[in-house]
Amino acid sequence: MKIEVTKLNIANEMDVVLAHRRAMQIAKFAGISLPEQTRFATAVSEICRNCLEYAREGNIIFYADNDSEKAAIEAEIRDKGKGITGLDKILERDPLTYRGRGLGIIFARRLSDQFEIRSGTGGTVVRIRKTSFSKKTSLSKIIIDGWKKHIQDEPSLSAYEELKIRNAQLLEITDELRQQKDQIELLNQRLRQSNKNMQEFTFAISHDLKTPLTSLKLSLSLMQPGEKDARLTDVINRSVNRLDKTIHGLIDILHIQNPDKQVIRDVRFAQLMQEVEEDHRASIQSTKAKIHLNFKKAETLSYLEGYAKSILTNLISNSVKYRSALPLSITILTEPTKKGVRLTYTDNGIGIDLSQNSSDIFKPFRRLTTVGEGKGIGLYMIKTMVENNGGSVQVSSTPGTGTTFIFDLVKYE
Numbered sequence: 001m002k003i004e005v006t007k008l009n010i011a012n013e014m015d016v017v018l019a020h021r022r023a024m025q026i027a028k029f030a031g032i033s034l035p036e037q038t039r040f041a042t043a044v045s046e047i048c049r050n051c052l053e054y055a056r057e058g059n060i061i062f063y064a065d066n067d068s069e070k071a072a073i074e075a076e077i078r079d080k081g082k083g084i085t086g087l088d089k090i091l092e093r094d095p096l097t098y099r100g101r102g103l104g105i106i107f108a109r110r111l112s113d114q115f116e117i118r119s120g121t122g123g124t125v126v127r128i129r130k131t132s133f134s135k136k137t138s139l140s141k142i143i144i145d146g147w148k149k150h151i152q153d154e155p156s157l158s159a160y161e162e163l164k165i166r167n168a169q170l171l172e173i174t175d176e177l178r179q180q181k182d183q184i185e186l187l188n189q190r191l192r193q194s195n196k197n198m199q200e201f202t203f204a205i206s207h208d209l210k211t212p213l214t215s216l217k218l219s220l221s222l223m224q225p226g227e228k229d230a231r232l233t234d235v236i237n238r239s240v241n242r243l244d245k246t247i248h249g250l251i252d253i254l255h256i257q258n259p260d261k262q263v264i265r266d267v268r269f270a271q272l273m274q275e276v277e278e279d280h281r282a283s284i285q286s287t288k289a290k291i292h293l294n295f296k297k298a299e300t301l302s303y304l305e306g307y308a309k310s311i312l313t314n315l316i317s318n319s320v321k322y323r324s325a326l327p328l329s330i331t332i333l334t335e336p337t338k339k340g341v342r343l344t345y346t347d348n349g350i351g352i353d354l355s356q357n358s359s360d361i362f363k364p365f366r367r368l369t370t371v372g373e374g375k376g377i378g379l380y381m382i383k384t385m386v387e388n389n390g391g392s393v394q395v396s397s398t399p400g401t402g403t404t405f406i407f408d409l410v411k412y413e
Helices: 013-029 034-055 087-091 104-111 141-153 159-222 230-256 269-279 281-287 305-321 378-387
Strands: 002-010 058-065 072-079 114-120 123-130 264-268 290-294 300-304 329-336 340-347 392-398 402-410
Touching (some): 002 034, 002 072, 013 072, 269 290, 281 305, 378 402
Antiparallel strands (some): 058 072, 072 123, 264 300, 340 402
């Protein structure tokens, strides 16, 4: 059932301003968010202004509908003008291409959740409904009576005071739009970076898949039926192994790009390192590596467990793989930060020449040395994992001395 809240005559510009204010006020009473209040009020004022311009006068009635499946507020604007000629064609106009008068109806319809217009020689009736409530709202008669009393008891405002209120509302909306713009820009930056990473990845993966496939085709073409050529068999085996590593690298990258299936829990660094050392026990023992741990300042972190283990696993694996002639020494320590934990990882391996490789160090499928075997995705994966939740990675290194990585890990809520 629709219950009338208030009624206004539209006879001058200040009546249009008051209609806008009443629309904002009633939408606010209904619990509608500020942007949606503005959409409703702007649609109302557009039609009221048309009413004033083309019919010279009219009226507007605000209703609250508490009998529909979804609560709604409605503005009904009526005039007794000559009606609108060619209404169907007006409603088909595209505001992006049309230049001229008569766009008020188009804009009002676009701003409305539900829009109805009827026009004839006896005048025009427009109904604008707002149903997009930010929360479930009960529009009982008692509540609506409270709205009506508030409006009736409200002191009249001068034009100057009304404009001040409108200006304050516009400033508030502008600030909210600015915040939304910042959020959109941040999302756009992430999207651009993701696209850039995907382009680099596509180029690298196509190259890495093409080379072993070419070798396989060539080897197979050279082999005669029933012939056993150890040399060609070796080429095929190496090509197959390379393909296998590339495809597994692809799977790993796709996995870190979709963290939704990972488990968030309080990760204990000491326990996690026990698991990592157990996984690398053979290589650690064979290289007589010494791992020094200090997690006393920050023992735990709410994080994706799979990510945390993968970060440490890749670092240990790289240290073993790219060790120098000296006994391998690794130091890992943690300390608390405002957003989570800073993890510092240092080894005394062969190091990285950052003057030559700083721009490539975290790119996928980029190897910085011919020492050891690998596909060049470990550091890319680590960086992606850390940045997925707003963290960051810093690296410092000296060739022949070793490398230090500093991870600012942001806890998962």
